[in-house]
Amino acid sequence: MTEAPAKPVSMFRNADYRRIFTSVGASQIGLQVAYFSISIIAVVVLDLSESQIGVLYAMDQIALVMFGLLVGVWVDRLRDKPIIVVSEILRGVVMLSVPVAWALDALTAWHMFAAMFLLGLTSVFFDIGQASYVPRLIDNRHLASGNSRIQGIRSASDTGGPLAAGPLVSLLTAPVAIVVAVVSFAVSAFSVARIEYREEEPEKPEKPHLGVEIVQGVKFIFGDKTLRGIVLVSAWCNLSIGAFQAMLMVFLIREAGQSSEVAGFVLAGSGVGGVLGAMLVGRISKKAGVGPTAIAALALSGPGMAIVAASGPGWGAAVAFVGQVVFVAAIVVFNVNVISYRQAVTPDDMQGRVGATQRVICWSGLAVGSIVGGFTGDLFSARTALLIAAAMLFAGFLPLLRTPLRKLREIPEEGALAS
Numbered sequence: 001m002t003e004a005p006a007k008p009v010s011m012f013r014n015a016d017y018r019r020i021f022t023s024v025g026a027s028q029i030g031l032q033v034a035y036f037s038i039s040i041i042a043v044v045v046l047d048l049s050e051s052q053i054g055v056l057y058a059m060d061q062i063a064l065v066m067f068g069l070l071v072g073v074w075v076d077r078l079r080d081k082p083i084i085v086v087s088e089i090l091r092g093v094v095m096l097s098v099p100v101a102w103a104l105d106a107l108t109a110w111h112m113f114a115a116m117f118l119l120g121l122t123s124v125f126f127d128i129g130q131a132s133y134v135p136r137l138i139d140n141r142h143l144a145s146g147n148s149r150i151q152g153i154r155s156a157s158d159t160g161g162p163l164a165a166g167p168l169v170s171l172l173t174a175p176v177a178i179v180v181a182v183v184s185f186a187v188s189a190f191s192v193a194r195i196e197y198r199e200e201e202p203e204k205p206e207k208p209h210l211g212v213e214i215v216q217g218v219k220f221i222f223g224d225k226t227l228r229g230i231v232l233v234s235a236w237c238n239l240s241i242g243a244f245q246a247m248l249m250v251f252l253i254r255e256a257g258q259s260s261e262v263a264g265f266v267l268a269g270s271g272v273g274g275v276l277g278a279m280l281v282g283r284i285s286k287k288a289g290v291g292p293t294a295i296a297a298l299a300l301s302g303p304g305m306a307i308v309a310a311s312g313p314g315w316g317a318a319v320a321f322v323g324q325v326v327f328v329a330a331i332v333v334f335n336v337n338v339i340s341y342r343q344a345v346t347p348d349d350m351q352g353r354v355g356a357t358q359r360v361i362c363w364s365g366l367a368v369g370s371i372v373g374g375f376t377g378d379l380f381s382a383r384t385a386l387l388i389a390a391a392m393l394f395a396g397f398l399p400l401l402r403t404p405l406r407k408l409r410e411i412p413e414e415g416a417l418a419s
Helices: 015-045 050-077 080-103 109-137 140-172 174-193 210-222 225-255 260-288 290-309 316-345 348-379 382-395 398-402
Strands: none
Touching: 015 050, 015 080, 015 109, 015 140, 015 174, 015 225, 015 260, 050 080, 050 109, 050 210, 050 225, 050 348, 080 109, 080 174, 109 140, 109 316, 109 348, 140 260, 140 316, 210 225, 210 348, 225 260, 225 290, 225 316, 225 348, 225 382, 225 398, 260 290, 260 316, 290 316, 290 382, 290 398, 316 348, 348 382
């Protein structure tokens, strides 16, 4: 068996890391523009009900729940780079179908449901492939820092995406604005295609068995108390986040009376919060410890969400913006630390399956939360759905106080749980 090539350890001096960094940023801008435009189409163009909008948001996550574990096995059996490139091309094709259907006067709710499902499915391949690729490009000493920078560019894109999407939607209409997302996905695919690091062809089991390989990923997570606690708490918190995301645009446009430009400004608070969280996570974690920082951040996220729900019309958008900043900054700090822990303790040949298992469990919460949030908005109001979601999110940190995460000071050595 040939020896695997050494992982490059530098980051921005490493051209390949810069390329994956660029890919993530471009892809995230594309997603933000796509999601914002889809929201406007659902709320304004097609005038869907709250429950229909909840189902629309859930379609994105249902794709991961249905196929995530299979994708995890495929990612571990194949090289990551081609998976990422092809998934970005397919995302662009799926999104391009929306303005084409609109131009032909054939855009329907069913088309949007299908587009959202396929966007979610292609995103599964991109997300799992990208998460498996990063630990191959940099070693564990730089993993938390590398993840925080990637999260930072995601968050910066989360700022630019909605800020650009609002005026684009007003100027071009929502379906046409989606073309910007298509271009962003193409830039992302091109950046990854230029990566020079040569992956070895993954070793395939002598007698490959899909079920056995899936079970190995599940057992790896649930065999460790810290990973088990993280994934279960994350699933609970994603119930609330799913409801919040599904009803946020409904609340801002229908109940708070904000324009699409102002709604884009509020959503841009996610990007500002993400950049802030990515900037602070390293310093705070170094002083307080990785685990305590993650738990404290999760406790802060719920109140941030509640601030958004408490905002009103007019200048209330500024209050909602601040709430978005607090909510997302806290979630980013939590995510960077727990994802870095998971990547560090997982051997390279299981990164896809373990990452997919966590995503399937967590995104199941998002899917259910989106649907429940939509029906809650139908029965009561979008604001009520947001307030309930905030209370649920705040309660999420409590179970983690009973796990070893509360004492975790540093990211462990590579493959620490492999035995």
